[in-house]
Amino acid sequence: MRTQVGIVGAGPAGLLLSHLLARQGVSSVILETRSRDEIESTIRAGVLEQGTVDLLTEAGLADRMRREGHVHHGIELRFEGQGHRVDLSGLTGGRAITVYAQHEVIKDLVKARLDAGGRILFEAKDVRLSGLDERTPRISFLHEGRAQTIDCDFIAGCDGFHGVSRASIPAALKVEYERKYDFGWFGILVEAPPSSKELIYASHDRGFALVSTRSETIQRLYFQCDPKDDVANWPDERIWEELDLRLSTEDGWRVKRGRIFQKGIIAMRSFVVEPLQYGRLFLAGDAAHIVPPTGAKGLNLAAADVKVLARAFEEHYTRGRSDLLESYSATVLKRIWRSEHFSWWMTSMLHRFPDGDPIQRRFQLAELRNVAASEAAARLLAENYVGLPMA
Missing domain, CATH: 3.50.50.60 (FAD/NAD(P)-binding domain)
Structure with missing residues (x-):
């Protein structure tokens, strides 16, 4: 040819x-x-x-x-039991x-x-x-x-x-x-209505979690895990308990449950x-x-x-x-x-991070608080998240 x-x-x-x-x-x-x-x-x-x-x-x-x-038009950063919305469109001229x-x-x-x-x-x-x-x-x-x-x-x-x-x-x-990286993502697909109108990025002492949307009836959820872990170690109830812990808020928010029909681990x-x-x-x-x-x-x-x-x-x-x-x-x-x-x-x-260095966690919380409180810091995140101009 x-x-x-x-x-x-x-x-x-x-x-x-x-x-x-x-x-x-x-x-x-x-x-x-x-x-x-x-x-x-x-x-x-x-x-x-x-x-x-x-x-x-x-x-x-x-x-x-x-x-x-x-x-x-936005995402939520969740830490210390509270959610903080980053207004992507408002910070990037409608993107x-x-x-x-x-x-x-x-x-x-x-x-x-x-x-x-x-x-x-x-x-x-x-x-x-x-x-x-x-x-x-x-x-x-x-x-x-x-x-x-x-x-x-x-x-x-x-x-x-x-x-x-x-x-x-x-x-x-x-x-x-x-x-x-010494950690990966455990991902599931679940038959359930959306738990949130926008993506939730959660930082918890137990590790990261993410709430994403696939459709009105199918949702995609992730939580940080050991990349060498085995899917068989995670029965459904253990998954829900872990997500509830990492995504918990002071007002008692809970992720919507349903039938889990796919599980997998992603290395990073x-x-x-x-x-x-x-x-x-x-x-x-x-x-x-x-x-x-x-x-x-x-x-x-x-x-x-x-x-x-x-x-x-x-x-x-x-x-x-x-x-x-x-x-x-x-x-x-x-x-x-x-x-x-x-x-x-x-x-x-x-x-x-697996080393459990306590100063690392303090650095993270300081950065998250800064993004939540500073319009300039939030705009930097928003501009990069919605995408910089293509060359």
């Missing part, structure tokens, strides 16, 4: 990039190691920044999100977030690509990249029992943290920055590779960076990456410009590191 841009990975980054390129008349083929059912059924939360919502809307991908997503799960975004993107005649090769195996520093790089793979290749002008590596793309960059030509890390390009390979999304989920930046960073990359490819093919491709890494890394820092800050402010 021959295409202009070969895309490895059918996650949000790869699918959105292919869609944006098609609108600009640039051809692409997407390779994905998993099946369509797998990528559309992997349950992951999703808080969409204002800029991501705007990008999806401009690209004609927002119809179902507008119908089924939940627009939130907001939309709660719309990542797998729903993927469903919309897959449908849009296939409806437009785009090529997505699911269940591609043994994917390998070659000729990355040559004029025509190649993707080799097995599909439907046959060895196949795609020759292309460029390759976009959008295949996640464990994918082949980042591993194809010589170790001597990249630097990987990583921080692993901060990760960035530099640079994000090697020869004719460009990394985007989780292949380039990972953020702890506290700042709600993962999918949004992927969207910001591919917006810049799509524009660079458009300028290359329509105007013969190479400068935007050459500066891609430097351009998106500025936003990536700002988002990494914000996610780390939210994580460090809200979670209980």
